[in-house]
Amino acid sequence: MSHVSVVDCEIRDLTALRAAAETLGAELLYGKRTFNMYGAPQPCVHAIALKGQPDAYEIGLRQKVAGDDSVFQFACDFYDGRLRAAFGENLEGLQNEYLAVVAEQELARGGYRVEREVVGQEIYVRAEL
């Protein structure tokens, strides 16, 4: 092994996020300016909704820095339980799938042969050149 790095997920690629959401039974709603939660809808710049569940709470995407579309943060309410069921505690399942999609894309772009494997609660993306 040459080096080891640890990377915290940051949402930078909406196309990859859309693919991750689709895999988990949801859809990315570009430009939806509010997301559903307990009480009144809250502001966001995009939203993620569970397919076939129009009354379910949604995930709002907000710019990490106001006016800057390079990095987004999630905002949501776990009260009704369906978001946790679909995306895991603290949306870790969605973050994990997003990271896997981004890793696969970047490594393929670099000319690597890429394969994915699920091992327990972890996703392994392996690349060879």
Added chain:
Amino acid sequence: MKQITVIIGKGKARVETTGFVGSACKDATADLERAMGATTSSQTTPEFDVKEVRSISG
């Protein structure tokens, strides 16, 4: 053979490289790490310090 393994869990990714010589491993993963998010730690291994040796015959 150059290999990169990304181990993903709990919203984080651990990136491991093998088969690279010297600092080439970091060059190989820089774009990947940036695309995934914020690198919070990075450690090199003894293999990182190996210099590539070229033989020149003349």
